[in-house]
Amino acid sequence: MSYTLGELAELTNAELRGDPSRSISAIATLNNAGPNQLSFFTNSRYRQELLNTTAEAVVISYQEVDASPVDALVVDNPRAIYAQIAKLLYPEPQASAGCHPSATVSDDATIDPTASIGANCFIDRGASIGAGVQIGPGSVISKGVVVGAASRLVANVTLCDGVCIGERVLLHPGVVIGGDGFGLANNNGVWEKVPQIGSVTVGDDVEIGANTTVDRGALEDTVIEEGVKLDNLIQVAHNAHIGAHTAIAACTGIAGSAKIGKRCTIAGAAVVVGHIEIVDDVHISCMSVVTKSIRHPGSYSSGSPLQESGEWRKNAVRMKQLDAMARKIKALEDR
Amino acid sequence: MSYTLGELAELTNAELRGDPSRSISAIATLNNAGPNQLSFFTNSRYRQELLNTTAEAVVISYQEVDASPVDALVVDNPRAIYAQIAKLLYPEPQASAGCHPSATVSDDATIDPTASIGANCFIDRGASIGAGVQIGPGSVISKGVVVGAASRLVANVTLCDGVCIGERVLLHPGVVIGGDGFGLANNNGVWEKVPQIGSVTVGDDVEIGANTTVDRGALEDTVIEEGVKLDNLIQVAHNAHIGAHTAIAACTGIAGSAKIGKRCTIAGAAVVVGHIEIVDDVHISCMSVVTKSIRHPGSYSSGSPLQESGEWRKNAVRMKQLDAMARKIKALEDR
Amino acid sequence: MSYTLGELAELTNAELRGDPSRSISAIATLNNAGPNQLSFFTNSRYRQELLNTTAEAVVISYQEVDASPVDALVVDNPRAIYAQIAKLLYPEPQASAGCHPSATVSDDATIDPTASIGANCFIDRGASIGAGVQIGPGSVISKGVVVGAASRLVANVTLCDGVCIGERVLLHPGVVIGGDGFGLANNNGVWEKVPQIGSVTVGDDVEIGANTTVDRGALEDTVIEEGVKLDNLIQVAHNAHIGAHTAIAACTGIAGSAKIGKRCTIAGAAVVVGHIEIVDDVHISCMSVVTKSIRHPGSYSSGSPLQESGEWRKNAVRMKQLDAMARKIKALEDR
Numbered sequence A, B, C: 001m002s003y004t005l006g007e008l009a010e011l012t013n014a015e016l017r018g019d020p021s022r023s024i025s026a027i028a029t030l031n032n033a034g035p036n037q038l039s040f041f042t043n044s045r046y047r048q049e050l051l052n053t054t055a056e057a058v059v060i061s062y063q064e065v066d067a068s069p070v071d072a073l074v075v076d077n078p079r080a081i082y083a084q085i086a087k088l089l090y091p092e093p094q095a096s097a098g099c100h101p102s103a104t105v106s107d108d109a110t111i112d113p114t115a116s117i118g119a120n121c122f123i124d125r126g127a128s129i130g131a132g133v134q135i136g137p138g139s140v141i142s143k144g145v146v147v148g149a150a151s152r153l154v155a156n157v158t159l160c161d162g163v164c165i166g167e168r169v170l171l172h173p174g175v176v177i178g179g180d181g182f183g184l185a186n187n188n189g190v191w192e193k194v195p196q197i198g199s200v201t202v203g204d205d206v207e208i209g210a211n212t213t214v215d216r217g218a219l220e221d222t223v224i225e226e227g228v229k230l231d232n233l234i235q236v237a238h239n240a241h242i243g244a245h246t247a248i249a250a251c252t253g254i255a256g257s258a259k260i261g262k263r264c265t266i267a268g269a270a271v272v273v274g275h276i277e278i279v280d281d282v283h284i285s286c287m288s289v290v291t292k293s294i295r296h297p298g299s300y301s302s303g304s305p306l307q308e309s310g311e312w313r314k315n316a317v318r319m320k321q322l323d324a325m326a327r328k329i330k331a332l333e334d335r
Helices: A005-012 A044-051 A078-089 A309-319 A322-334 B005-012 B044-051 B078-089 B309-319 B322-334 C005-012 C044-051 C078-089 C309-319 C322-334
Strands: A015-017 A037-040 A057-061 A071-075 A176-179 A184-187 A190-193 A200-202 A213-215 A222-224 A282-284 A298-301 B015-017 B037-040 B057-061 B071-075 B176-179 B184-187 B190-193 B200-202 B213-215 B222-224 B282-284 B298-301 C015-017 C037-040 C057-061 C071-075 C176-179 C184-187 C190-193 C200-202 C213-215 C222-224 C282-284 C298-301
Touching: A005 A015, A005 A071, A005 A078, A037 A078, A057 A078, A071 A078, A078 C184, A078 C190, A176 A200, A184 B078, A190 B078, A200 A213, A213 A222, A298 B309, A309 A322, A309 B322, A309 C298, A322 B322, A322 C309, A322 C322, B005 B015, B005 B071, B005 B078, B037 B078, B057 B078, B071 B078, B176 B200, B184 C078, B190 C078, B200 B213, B213 B222, B298 C309, B309 B322, B309 C322, B322 C322, C005 C015, C005 C071, C005 C078, C037 C078, C057 C078, C071 C078, C176 C200, C200 C213, C213 C222, C309 C322
Parallel strands: A037 A057, A057 A071, A176 A213, A200 A222, A282 A298, B037 B057, B057 B071, B176 B213, B200 B222, B282 B298, C037 C057, C057 C071, C176 C213, C200 C222, C282 C298
Antiparallel strands: A015 A071, A184 A190, B015 B071, B184 B190, C015 C071, C184 C190
16 A cells, blocks of 8 residues: 555645655654655654654644654644544455354344454344444354444454444454443342343444443443543443543543543543533543542543652651641641 | 232332332333333432332332332332342343353363353363353353352353352353462562462352453462452452452452452452451442551541642642641641 | 472472471462471561461571471572472463364464464464464464464463564463554544554563453554563553563553563552653552653652541542642741
C-alpha cells in the first residue's frame, strides 16, 4: 500500500508544502522515519525529534509547520489526520467469509453469508450475526445475541445471553459482555443472588479493550452509547449508562447505575461509585474517585502526590490529624 | 412463568395488601412496571418513582407500605423477597445433560451423567464433575479438578490443576482459578520462580465475577469459604483466606496470605495488603487500602475527596507539607 | 521425587547441619511439616513457628540457624534456595509433544516437533512455535507470532498478530498480548481510532499472570525485557518499556510510553502515568500513583492511611482546605 504525498493531501484536505510526487508507504516516529516514511508532530515534548527528523514528510499544524525540516502536510488537527492516513496505509485485515469447520453454530442462529466465524467459536440458538462481522477464534456468542454489521470480535470474546452489539464495534480479546451484575440481597447474614434479567446494549462504533467486563442490567439494560471507547481491564457494572463519545482509560471501575455524560474522559484506575450522575464534558484524572454527582463540566481530581517513602510516612500520619490541626489553627486565630 | 399475588405472598411469607388474584408474570422498575408486573421499593432514593408507579403490585417494607399507590406484598426485607420472587419468575436456564461433541473429555475424568459439558471444553485427566454441573463453552478443566454438584461455569472459565470447587458455585466468563501465585525469590538481582504447590478451595454457594483471578497457594491452599461473593476483575493472591459470606466489589486486590473474616464487605478498587488479618464484620469503603490488621468490627476508609482539578493541585502540594504544618502549629501553640 | 538432605546440600551449595541421610520428599510450612518434609525460615514473622516446627529439616540463614530445633541447610539466601529445592521436588509437568486432534494449525505455521499444542488451540498463518513449547488448551496464536523455546502458555491465552515471545516465558490463563493500544484522535468531539501498527516484544524468562494485558505499540513495539515478572490483572499500555528483572504486583496499570528501569518493584494497584521515565532500582509502594519521572533510585509512596470511617470523613473534609490551612498558619506566624 503506497500513496503519493499529493494523493494524501487531497484525501485529507491537507495543505501540501513540498513535492506532491513523494511516495509514502509507511508511518514511523520522528526519530525513526526514513525514506518513504511519513511522521507526525502532535506532542511538543518531541520538538527536538522534529528538528532532527529524516522522515520523507510530516503531518503538522499550521502553528508548527515552520519548524519542520522536511516536506509537510499542514492541517488543523495533525493527530486526527495521522489516524486517517494510518488507516489508508494499514487497512484492517479482513477474514474470509464463512464458518471455520471447527466452529459450532446453532441451526437456528442467523449468520450473514459475508460474516466470518473463526475456529472453535460457539454460536448459540437465536444469535444473529450481521454482514461483514468477524468473530475471532474461541469466542462464545450466547443465546439471542445480536452483533451488528462490520463489528469485529478479535478472539476469545464472550457475549452472554441476549446482549446487543451495534455496528462497527471492536471487541478485543477476553472481553466479557453480559455477565451477571453483582446483585445481592442480604438475608440474615447470607447473600442471596438477585437474578439479573436486564441485558447490555452497546452502540455503534464502540471499542472495548482486552479483558474489560460489562455486566448485564438487573432489570433494565446496561447501556454504552455510540462512539464510546473503553480501554483494557475496565469494569462496567449493571445498569451503568455511558454517554456517547466518552473515553475511559484502563483499570477504571464504573459502579452500578452510574450515569456518565457524553464526551467525558476518565483517566486510568479511577472509580465512579454507584447511583450518581456525571454531566457531559467532564474530565476525571487518573486514580480519582467520584463519590458524588458532578453537575458542572470541568476537570476533577483526587488523590495524593508521590513522595519519597520516608517523607510520605511522616506526612501520612498527619492525614489522620487534619481535623485536629484545623481546630488548633482556629483556636490560635481566636486567641 | 406466572404466579398470582396470593401465591407469591404464600411462597414468601409476605403479608398481602390487595387482591390475591392479580397475575404476576414479570418484574420491572417502579418507573416502568405496568400490568402483571411486580416492582419493589428498597431504596429511598426512588420514593418519587414509588408514588407514581403503575406496577400491578410492589414488594415493600412495613414502614413504607402506606406510601404505596398499588397493591403490596409487605415484608421485613423487601430486597431479599424480591430476589426470591425473581428466581421464581426467571429460573436459570438448564443446559441439557451430556457432553457436546466438540468437547474433549479425558477417558479417566469422571463426569456425572446429569452434568452438561459445553462446546469446545477441555476436561483433563482425573477431573471430577458433579451432578447437574454446567460447564459452559470454551472452559478448561485441568488435571484433578473437582467441581461440586449444581455448579455452573458460564463460559471460557479456566480451572488449573487440582482446584476444588464446591456445590452451587457460579463462575462467570473469564474467571481463572488456580493460576500460580506471584512467588519469587530474588537471587542477586534475578527473580527465581518459587513453585506454587498449594491449590485453591472454593466453598459452596460462592459466586465469582467475570475475569476475576484466584491464585493457587504457595504451599497450602488459597481458601474461599462458603457463600463468598466476588465481583468482576478481582485479584485474590496466593494463600489468601476469605471468610464465609464476605462480599467484595469489583477491581479489588487481596494480597498474599491476607486473612479476611466472615460477613465482611469490601467496596470496589480497594486493596488489602499481604500477611494481615481482618476480623469478622468489617466494612471497607471504596478505593481504600488496608495496610495493617483490623482487630475490631466496623467501617474503615482511606483516600482523598474529589475536587475541581485546580483546587486539588493547590491542596495536593500541601499534602507534602503536612508534617511541617503540624510542627508549625505546635510552635505557634508553644509561643 | 525424593532427595537426601546430603544431596540437597550439595545441589544448592548449602552447609548441612545434621544427618545427610535424611530423606526429603516434600516441602511444607513450618507449622505443618512432618517427617520427610523440608521447611524454610525466611520471614521473622514466623519465628514462633520455627521454634515449634517438626519438619525433617529447614532451610535457614547463618544468622538464624542457632534457633532451629531441627537439622538445617544453612545458606545466605534461604528463599532462593527454597525456590531451587521446590523446583527439584516439584518439576513442572511436561505435556507430550504434538498437536491435539482438536487443535487447528495453519498449514504454513512452523511447529517444532517437540512442542505441544493443546485442545481447541488455534495457530494462525506464519506463526512459529519453538522447541519444547507448551501451548495450553483454548489458546489463540495469531498470524506471524513467534514463541521461543521452552515457553509455556497455560490455557486460554491470546497472542495477537506478530507478537514475539522469548524463551522460557510463562503466560498464565487469560493473558492477552498484543491487543490494540488505546490510541485515539479527537476529531470534533468524535474519537477516531489510530491504527496500532507496532507489536510487542517479550524477553526471555518473563512470567505474566492471569488476565494481564499487554497492548501492542502504536508505531514501535511495547517492550518487556528479560526476567520481568508481572502478576495478575495488570495493564501494560502501548509503547511501555519495562526494564529487565522488574517485578510488578497485581492490578497495577502502566500507561502509554512509560519507561520503567531495571530491577524495579512496583507493588499492587499502583499507577504509572504515560510518557514518564523511572530509573533503575526504584520501588513503588502499593496503590501509589507516579505522575512524574523518577530520576533517583529509592522508595516512593503516595496515598492516605486507613481510618475508622467517621474519623476519615472528618479528616477528608480538611483535605480540601489544606491550602487555606497553610495560609492561615503563615498568617499566624507573620503576626
